[in-house]
Amino acid sequence: MIGRRTSPSLLALVLAAAPLAAQAPGLPTHGGGFTPGLTVAVTAGFGDSGSWGGKGTGYAGTVSWGFDRFAIGGTLGVLTARDSGNPSRPTVGVMTSLRVLGGGVETPLAVFLQAGYGYLQNGPNGSWRVPLVAAFALTIPTPVVSLRPWLAPRLELTDGQDGRLDGNFGGSAGLDLSFIGGFQLRLLWDKVQAADRTLGAGAAFHF
């Protein structure tokens, strides 16, 4: 996100950037930006009864590659319903992210525009969503761990009934904790107006 540098503080800044992840249905949409290079992440999402994927738990893995200002990632996971007795369903997604402002040493705030596609197998028919995200992420480096709180309002397009396109305001927020060495922990919260909330937690490693 802000280039490869060598000093500890700048390294902390770099490590504070998060991978793209969890754009797949049933998982919170991550809005913490990305890191140049390869990143692998795992995420668990816990949806309530009104959430997009229904009340259940989702698990997914994400692989992303970041360039200087642009990144792309893919997610593959499974969503297990807790309240309907439905079998586990696969969920997939891709997300692209463009760093449009900030993110350097002088400006710890970075602004990203993200767009993605997610698909959830749901019985004989699947359902999809397209999140269009504006993400704001603030990097706070410390000697031990870099903190990266972020907030990401979005427009969520989904396939409605009768082939109608539904658009709802949504958003997510979270905190990324990045440690020296490339390891990262994440906490995520997600909400869409017509689909209530999903909480999430994850871990990532940047190579």
Place this chain on the structure above:
Amino acid sequence: MRKLVLVGVLAVLGGAEVAAQTVGTPVYMAPYRAFTKSELGATLSGPGSGSWAFEGAYRYGSDRFDIGIRAGILSWNDGTAVLAGADVRFRVIDHTKNFPLDGALTAGFGGQIGDVSIGYIPIGLSLGRRIELDGGVSFVPYLQPVLVPIFGDASDLGLALGLGVDFKISKQFDLRLTGGLGDIEGFGIGFAWVR
């Protein structure tokens, strides 16, 4: 927030529609304060269909920090409520060659008191940039994503995106247009007497 409040009110009273940021109304803040010492302002807003709110505010500031108190009244189809709250704004980002926006962290505490009492703790980031025109007129377009813990008769965690433009009409008057998407949606128009 309108939706959150609506949900709460519907649950408690069975049919009202109300809204708010610091006090439940779609009144958002630019990253700048417009005044040197203080300002006195008023805003009329429409938080939802069949509802309106009128609130007055006083703000005082020093250096990169300012604090405001606000009070007003909210009316919807089936009732009214008193609005009261306080909020702070702390400038944290100055524009540079690489980052063209100024930014401020905002936080507030307030709510509505009436047949239904709901409190709000909005925490947000306001980003914008003042644009100067000829004749001393300037304006500040801005956006303000806000995370809003809600408590009281309705409890939830809300999320909203505020959009607005503050127009500096003269040295003493500001005209402000504000609106929101998400849980604090609606629109508002206000003015402020600055000094």
